[in-house]
Amino acid sequence: MTDARSTIQSYFDAFNAGDTDAMLACLAEDVAHHVNEGQIREGRERFAAFCAHMTRCYSETLSDMVILVSEDGTRAAAEYIVNGTYLETDDGLAEARGQTYRLPAGSFFSLSEGKITRVVTYYNLADWIAQVSK
Template identity: 40%
Template sequence: MSEQETLALVKRFLEALNAHDHAAVLALTSEDVAHDPFDAAREIGHEKLRWRLGLATRHFDEELADIAVMVGDGGVRAAAEFTVRGKYLATAQGMPEARGQSYALPGAMVFEVDDGLITRVSMYRNPVQWRAALG
């Protein structure tokens, strides 16, 4: 893929995340996508990603804002930096009690792309800052 095609793919992925359109997110990723959540070990495949997206949506309402996307030479890798603006909706296991807490934290994602699909997405945010915002 060209750099421009990768840029467009990553932007569509981020737009789908913001719209909570899980079907669109999955359509932009390979069947064996490697997903590195910021708070857990690597998960492989659509089923794991679908489960993770559902879990996140059940407990949090998040929007990615102030997005800047960067694409490496050849379009194989990309990264996005953003602000995660969220609201804690329902208590998640092992987390503080949800009381509708709002938060805004820096975050990033790193992508690998092959044959027109995202094959890896690694998510980053500071878990200490995140827990403190929820605490």
């Protein structure tokens, strides 16, 4: 059995490296991705499409990471800071002009058999909008 903390750390290491394939390798085939704004995306294929969109519009790395794991390894949470640059205008949001932002955020996970089966991401969208609207 894969250690839940190692799986979550690998997922975030891959994110910071910009390695979508390595992120996808941490996910179950039927992963449920609950984004901060929008519909739940189900499956690795839809998660990969989301990652491609995010890579096009944003350049982000995560810092100040704290990972917490339940005793049975089936659930985890992480708190971190998103350090980003807004690269390309995202639909319905402010115009991208290369603005930078620093945003507290968190993720919640369910895990089974060494794979992430659920990802929930939270950040304060109003805070992000205020930062990129300056």
